[in-house]
Amino acid sequence: MNTTESYSAVILDLDGVLTDTRNLHYDAWKQTFxxxxxxxxxxxxxxxxxxxYVDGKPRSQGILDFLIFRGIPITSSELQxxxxxxxxxxxxxxDHQGVVVFSDALRALRKWRDKGVPLAVVSSSKNTTKILDxxxxxxxxxxxxxxxxxxxxxLEGKPSADFFLEAAKRLNKKPDECIVVEDAVAGIQAGNAGNFASVIGVARPGQTGGKELSEAGADFVVTGLEEIFDLKPNIIKSWRNFAQFIDGKEMALFLDFDGTLSEIVPDHHDAQMVEEIRPVLTRISDSIKVAIISGRDRKDVKARVGIDGLFYAGCHGYDISGPGCFHFQIEEAEEASSEMNEAIKQIESHADKYPGLSIERKKYFTAIHYRNVDSSLHQSLKNEINDLVKSFKKLEVRRGKMVFDLAPKLKWNKGEAVKKLCEVLDMAPGKTVAVYIGDDLTDEDVFCELHSWGIGIKVGIESMAGTCSDYSLRTPSEVATFLNKIEQNFTQQEKQWRRGA
Structure with a gap:
């Protein structure tokens, strides 16, 4: 499925988003306070x-909020x-230091102008016109x-949506036709309060961090404005487009596990499915065909999901089981087992150089987890693993999020596994829609496979440059929200299917 941009206008904050004046504001506030x-x-x-307490708010409101926090009373004359x-x-x-516009912001403004996208600038400063000029x-x-x-x-200042809503009105746009771009927590809150198509947080060095912006409700967090052109619309906010694409067709759901049904955790052994997902996924599977496709061993992921009657594909689709005693596996992968064992021995012999490294042996793959390894050692580890694999003819390295997978050198991946499952499920082209949700680099094979005939949904708030997905979701909890909407809107239309068929 090819989606179009989910917005027709952009509303941007000034300080910290377009201009490098945020530090000037902070220094002035610090001297004053x-x-x-x-x-x-x-x-x-x-x-x-x-x-x-201060960033992004009108001057008086920022003063009041900060002094209330400090427990200091203030009169109206002192406030002024x-x-x-x-x-x-x-x-x-x-006047002394001058002001500059961020280079990425200027390039983004030019791109939007060339595309004919109307723009609005919003600021809590009384010096906005002077800065723009x-x-x-x-x-x-x-x-x-x-x-x-x-x-x-x-108008009320941020975190109220008044300024943004008025900007949309003056652009002759509805809020759900506009995106809001902000660098302050109060601005993110204001964008959410206005129900805009998307609220994007900008986390530049030395400014509010991406974690804080995400927790405030940013749909995405970027480090520069040009990343916005790579973002995908949130499928919950773009529900109408998604529903129109389904339009009476049957649906099959394919889901990754780690980072999609479960939160990413420091130790992969501790991953558990988000609790609110299990009951809704169980109900959905009564009328919609569901498959879990994971890099974990099939038995491992099946135990963690714990729902009978689903299709489970482990080791990135090398080992698949399903209702009716269905079982499929790539037998050729066994031919790489002796090389895999030797490679593991060599990696284990060097593991002491990388404290925090975890080696997970699977049926066909070996996962080398380095999430807990000091970042200064990541490149050295990458180089060592790549050099090691060169000596093995039947192995290759596949990259994931904070993991290297040693895999058999075969033309098989999650995308091929989805194609196989579509055959097994007798999915008629044009009559059934495959929907895949995943968060990792390994899920791109499925997104690319489905790009012309299905729907790919990527989970995460980071940059999506290069992804083949069509839509996005922020977190596994939003995956639960999406599944609930699937149940409410589509399960009554789907045919009851016999799990043993």
Whole structure:
């Protein structure tokens, strides 16, 4: 399935997203607050407090929220003086240090302009127009929403969605036609409050981290604006398009396990299926054909899912079982077993150099987990494994998330396994839709296989450059939400199928 972009307009924050002025704001706030806090015998203003209580908010609201946190009362006249003092320091630093637009932001603005995508800039600053003019980027925006306009219209600042909703209105767009791009927690919260098509967090070095932006509700977290062009629409927010594509057809669900049905954990032995998934997946499997396709051994993943009557494909599809005593495996993989055993011995002999390394022997594969290995050793480990495999004719290395898989050198992967299962399930082209959900590099083989005739959904909030998936979901918990929507909207339409057939 080929999806189009899930938005027709973009609303961008200014400081920290487009311009490198965030540090100027922080420095001005720090000087202002530190002077004030000394009068109360309190410690200095911190970067964390800036991110939590001030960043992205109108000036007065930021002052109030921070001082309430510190337990310091303030009069309206003092509030005004503090705001004026901060602005004086900021403007002085602005004239002294200057301001620049991030190079990736400028390239993204040009791409959107060339595509004819209308843009709006939103800022809690009263100096927005001055900054845009100084940077000569004001002409990129059809709409500018700043603190002065907000005061005139009596709009609430972030985390309220007022500024963003007004920007969408002035663009003649509905919220679900726009994406919001923000670098502050309050801005992410505002975007979610407005029910926009997508809320994207920008985590630049020295700014609010991706973890905080994700926890605040960002659909994706990027480190630069050009990554936005690679993102895929969230399938829950794009439910109407998904439902139209299904449009009365039968459906088969194929799901990865780690990172999709379970959270990623430091030790792969501890992975458990997200509890709310099991009951809904059990109910769905009564009327929709379901298969679990994992890099784990088949018996391992079947035990962790614990639902009878499903198809289970282990070792990336080399070993498949299902209802009616169905069993399929790639016999040629056995021919690589002696080389696999020798390779494992050699890796184990060097394992002490990589504290935290975990070697997991499977029926056909060997997984070398390095999630707990110091990052400074990753490249050395990669080089050593690649050099090792060169001496074996029947083995190859496959990359996953924080794992190297030693695999038989055969033309077989998860994509081939899905094709095989589609044959077994008698999926008629044009009448049945295959839906695959996965999070790893190894799942790309399925996404690419389904690109023209099925639906691929990638789980994660990171950059999706190069993915063949059509849609996205943020977390395994969102996978549960998606499965619940499948049950509510499609299971009554699906035919009851005999698991033993």
């Amino acid at each position: 530190d002077e004030y806090l000394r009068n109360y015998g309190q410690g200095p203003f911190s970067q964390k407090e800036y991110e939590q 003086k503090l705001g004026q003092r901060k602005n004086e320091i900021y403007l002085s630093e602005l 100084r940077l000569r980027i004001r002409n990129y925006f059809e709409v500018e929403m700043n603190a002065l306009i907000g005061e005139e219209m009596h």
